[in-house]
Amino acid sequence: MLRIENLVCHSDGKSLLDIEGLHVKGGETLAVLGPNGAGKSTLLRAISGDCGYDGEVLVHGRSRRNWRSNYLARHLGVLPQSSVLTFPFLAHEVVSLGAIPLKLSQRGMREEIRRVMKLCDCDHLSERLFPSLSGGEKQRVQLARVLLQLSQAEESPLLLLDEPTSAQDLGHQHLMLRLTNQLAREGYGVISILHDLNHTLHYCKRCIVLENGRVRYQGRPDDVLAPEHIGEIWNYRPTFGWLQDDRLVLA
Amino acid sequence: MRFSGLRVGAVLLAALAVSLMLSIATGPLALSGSQSLLALVDHLFDLQLAQLQEYQRAVIVDMRLPRTLLAVLTGALLAQCGAVMQGLFRNPLADPGIIGVSSGAAVGAVLAIVAAPAAWVAWATPVAAFSTGLLTTLAVYGLARTANGTSVTILLLAGVALAAFAGSAIGLMSYFASDQDLRSLSLWQMGSLTASSNTGLLLSLAALLLTSLQFQRRAAALNALLLGEAEARHLGIQVERLKLELILLTAVAVGIAVANTGVIGFVGLVVPHIVRMLVGPDHKRLLPLSAVCGALMLLLADTLARVLVPPAEIPVGIITALIGAPFFLFLLVKQRRLGKL
Numbered sequence: 001m002l003r004i005e006n007l008v009c010h011s012d013g014k015s016l017l018d019i020e021g022l023h024v025k026g027g028e029t030l031a032v033l034g035p036n037g038a039g040k041s042t043l044l045r046a047i048s049g050d051c052g053y054d055g056e057v058l059v060h061g062r063s064r065r066n067w068r069s070n071y072l073a074r075h076l077g078v079l080p081q082s083s084v085l086t087f088p089f090l091a092h093e094v095v096s097l098g099a100i101p102l103k104l105s106q107r108g109m110r111e112e113i114r115r116v117m118k119l120c121d122c123d124h125l126s127e128r129l130f131p132s133l134s135g136g137e138k139q140r141v142q143l144a145r146v147l148l149q150l151s152q153a154e155e156s157p158l159l160l161l162d163e164p165t166s167a168q169d170l171g172h173q174h175l176m177l178r179l180t181n182q183l184a185r186e187g188y189g190v191i192s193i194l195h196d197l198n199h200t201l202h203y204c205k206r207c208i209v210l211e212n213g214r215v216r217y218q219g220r221p222d223d224v225l226a227p228e229h230i231g232e233i234w235n236y237r238p239t240f241g242w243l244q245d246d247r248l249v250l251a
Numbered sequence: 252m253r254f255s256g257l258r259v260g261a262v263l264l265a266a267l268a269v270s271l272m273l274s275i276a277t278g279p280l281a282l283s284g285s286q287s288l289l290a291l292v293d294h295l296f297d298l299q300l301a302q303l304q305e306y307q308r309a310v311i312v313d314m315r316l317p318r319t320l321l322a323v324l325t326g327a328l329l330a331q332c333g334a335v336m337q338g339l340f341r342n343p344l345a346d347p348g349i350i351g352v353s354s355g356a357a358v359g360a361v362l363a364i365v366a367a368p369a370a371w372v373a374w375a376t377p378v379a380a381f382s383t384g385l386l387t388t389l390a391v392y393g394l395a396r397t398a399n400g401t402s403v404t405i406l407l408l409a410g411v412a413l414a415a416f417a418g419s420a421i422g423l424m425s426y427f428a429s430d431q432d433l434r435s436l437s438l439w440q441m442g443s444l445t446a447s448s449n450t451g452l453l454l455s456l457a458a459l460l461l462t463s464l465q466f467q468r469r470a471a472a473l474n475a476l477l478l479g480e481a482e483a484r485h486l487g488i489q490v491e492r493l494k495l496e497l498i499l500l501t502a503v504a505v506g507i508a509v510a511n512t513g514v515i516g517f518v519g520l521v522v523p524h525i526v527r528m529l530v531g532p533d534h535k536r537l538l539p540l541s542a543v544c545g546a547l548m549l550l551l552a553d554t555l556a557r558v559l560v561p562p563a564e565i566p567v568g569i570i571t572a573l574i575g576a577p578f579f580l581f582l583l584v585k586q587r588r589l590g591k592l
Contacts, residue, residue: 048485050481050484069487069489070486070487071487074487076485077485078482078485080479080481083478083479084341084479085477086343087343087477087532088527088531088532089477089531089532089533090531093531093533097475097486100471100472100474100475100486100488101487149485149486
């Protein structure tokens with residue numbers, strides 16, 4: 001569903017990103033890893049059209065430049081790391097903004113809003129003022145908004161998440177990651193920037209590791225996140241072990 | 252506490268109707284309310300119901316009515332522009348007066364009043380006000396925008412600089428004005444509804460219809476813009492085009508308002524705040540209700556300006572500034588407490 005070919009991003013003559021090829025299928029969960037400044041956010045920004053780039057970003061085989069903007073919006077959703085919204089919307093009103101590119105009846109919209117807010121465990125915040133919520137609560141409300149935006153996709157939608165667990169408490173970190181897996185089972189392609197390697201190991205089918213704007217490693221997390229690779233990239237040697245169900249854990 | 256948009260709208264419209272009658276019936280010449288209204292009905296339907304002298308009729312129809320209408324139209328224009336600018340700048344302190352757009356428009360208007368041939372003034376003033384207002388908006392916007400919205404500090408400082416520049420430019424031009432121009436200039440600079448011409452009224456009406464319609468069509472997009480520019484783009488909105496259209500439309504509205512009445516400050520700041528407190532920040536409700544509430548506010552302020560020191564009258568800009576400036580300070584203090592300044 002997403003294909004990237006020879007993607008190059010510059011800023012002030014400095015190359016930020018140089019990716020020969022990347023392919024994400026519907027139903028796949030891809031983690032984007034790498035040290036600070038490796039180009040993870042730039043990759044997401046290029047895919048979502050927030051920065052200029054050379055090369056091709058194809059969504060469902062068509063260059064993203066050739067999509068009608070509100071049609072693309074129904075198939076490509078982005079969860080930002082944090083929110084700049086300071087105006088006193090109620091949480092459910094923020095979610096309803098996700099319906100801007102959609103065609104929904106008033107009643108259908110109310111039901112959809114309730115459904116996505118439940119999915120993101122923020123239905124109890126529905127009547128609260130958005131600016132008064134905590135960072136993690138805001139992020140979950142924003143995710144509900146993005147899920148509403150993708151709820152009328154005609155082909156499998158692509159969801160981009162910029163550090164979806166960074167503001168969440170332990171329980172909600174796992175809720176968010178389980179949700180991405182559930183969405184992938186429904187056919188979504190999910191690309192998340194993650195910092196927690198255990199999350200990557202346990203929740204993602206595939207990962208890429210960026211370094212200086214290039215793909216250094218890619219493949220199954222079990223293979224990619226070998227301790228010697230981690231040492232190379234992050235300058236840190238983890239200890240590791242296995243859980244009873246044979247899952248690898250890093251510490 | 253939130254109220255339904257319809258209920259607030261109904262209350263505001265009722266209050267506007269009452270203040271319209273109040274405004275028509277108030278003035279240095281004592282005329283009974285019922286007779287004044289009958290005179291209006293006569294004027295509209297060509298009847299003879301009111302028992303008034305011809306000069307009394309003229310006071311109602313030729314003096315009070317145009318002024319009342321100008322107050323309504325200008326108030327609606329300014330309040331709606333304030334609401335749109337606050338959305339565009341993602342900043343509740345934006346207002347055509349505070350960020351210097353009105354000052355910019357005033358420079359153009361004064362230039363036209365002083366320099367344009369007498370026959371052209373009626374048209375040249377709004378056109379010049381629009382042009383310089385547009386330039387100012389673009390300049391302020393370019394200066395204040397950052398990746399995370401607009402910087403309040405730069406916004407306010409740009410307003411200070413532009414107001415100072417406009418003040419001195421207007422002061423300089425007043426040396427070239429004739430005595431008659433000078434008197435109307437100084438009144439106009441304080442913001443006054445006295446000089447209501449038919450051209451001005453028609454232009455205001457056209458501008459209000461145009462901008463209300465166009466703003467309303469972009470209400471959902473404005474809501475999305477509050478999320479952030481990138482987020483709005485992800486929702487399928489063509490952000491750069493939207494911003495340019497909004498800047499053009501507000502420049503039209505502010506230009507025409509300023510050409511007619513001079514700089515009437517704070518209506519665009521105070522009104523959207525009140526409406527937001529009542530019905531929330533959704534632009535679909537905020538924009539039309541701000542228009543009605545702005546019309547009501549300016550009408551009441553003008554009525555007050557006419558009755559405080561009879562038979563003289565205070566320029567209405569002084570009244571709105573007296574109410575608006577403390578309100579602005581209150582907002583500043585509130586924002587400072589939230590750590591946003």
